[in-house]
Amino acid sequence: MTVGIIGGGASGMAAALAAAENPDVQVLLFERQARVGRKLQATGNGRCNLTNLHASRQGYHGSEAAFAQTALSAFGPEKTLEWFRGLGLLTVAEPSGRVYPYSDQANSVVDILRFALEKPNIRVLAGVEVAKVRHVGAGFSVDSGQEAFACDRVIIACGGLAGTKLGGSMSGYKLLGKLGHHSTRLRPALVQIKSNWGGVAGLKGVRANCHARILCDGELHAQSTGELQFTEYGLSGPVIFEVSRDACQGHGDWICRLDFLPDLSEEELLEELKRRTATTLPVEELLTGILHNRLGRVLTKAAGIRGGRQIRELTNGELTAVSQAVKAFDIPLTEPMGMDSAQVTAGGILTDEFDPATMESRMVPGLYACGEVLDIDGDCGGYNLQWAWSSGRMAGLHAGKEAK
Secondary structure, three states: OEEEEEOOOHHHHHHHHHHOOOOOOEEEEEEOOOOOOHHHHOHHHHOOOOEEOOOOHHHEEOOOHHHHHHHHHHOOHHHHHHHHHHHOOOEEEOOOOEEEEOOOOHHHHHHHHHHHOOOOOEEEEEOOOOOEEEEEOOEEEEEOOOOEEEEOEEEEOOOOOOOHHHOOOOHHHHHHHHOOOOEOOOEEEOOOEEOOOOOOHHHOOOEEEEEEEEEEOOEEEEEEEEEEEEOOOEEEOHHHHHHOOOOOOOOOOEEEEEEOOOOOOHHHHHHHHHHHHHOOOEHHHOOEOOEOHHHHHHHHHHOOOOOOOEHHHOOHHHHHHHHHHHHOEEEEOOOEOOOOOOOEEEOOEOHHHEOOOOOEEOOOOOEEEOHHHEOOEEOOOOHHHHHHHHHHHHHHHHHOOOOO
16 A cells, blocks of 8 residues: 655655555655655754644634544643654653753754665665555555656645745645635744834844733733734734734734733832832943843833933832833734744644544545644644644554555
């Protein structure tokens, strides 16, 4: 029996290794780029946050997010780490639950998987782009435009549209669409957000730990705590990725309300500022030692404090205004960055067209799908790679089973 897997990313490699556990199965792994795992190599800023110890159903989204539960239960973080350890990868977990290779290099993950694929019953066809998959009789014809390959079963593991510069494409959606499947609207997720606030460029490169709330017309859309980074176009960093899903989609006034000292109450901050009024330092230095200098000056100015004065001249009302600015600073938002910048795609092929226990199509027997091409996306911090391993292994195991 021959199993064709289209896509040599995380889910595709996991599927290939699972299917190949049956020695009677011949696996053909098609990857349109020159080598497998290119997108994986860039994850986690080159460190590869390969899973999260806390990954569970609650960390996933989609029109039917419960679809992810079966695969995650069968092959969750603990089993994933056992699997990687068996392949020879050492890992380390951070207090947040994020897991990285012990080497702190994504290359280690890619290399371990690449070496594991060197099995007699796995053939990696890199640089081969599949143009068409046809259902022929009880099997399939996988056509690259140059050659057609006969497969008994096919797994679509092409990934999503996000990260187009690293290989994100529409190919998986198109292949499944031609086989009768349907997709939701695709949107960027885990992505930076643009702002038209004039102070953004002046804070470019500044990082701050904060609590971020995304509001639309005053209603809370999402919130999280973590590191924020200012860019020349708007806001970035893990805390923004966490709250970016579907932000600035549709009409309404969108803002990001930032609390730059989430562990300190406004009253506690005010008392600290009052203690500083004995100094003759200029007002621009009021928040020095509390926040990044550039950020502190911007917040002081935003609170209406004009320069040319000393801190000791500030009134209680002015100190209160600064405290309020630090604890609730609003930045208008315009739109998310595009798919080029996004780490993952929100939306995808409808999951109700697949069996969550096998990842097999309910419409085309012998056809499977896994990973980001499906309408499942996870939170920031290793959740999306966990879905790739879980769904890929599920698809591979079942596609590699002999028919009864």
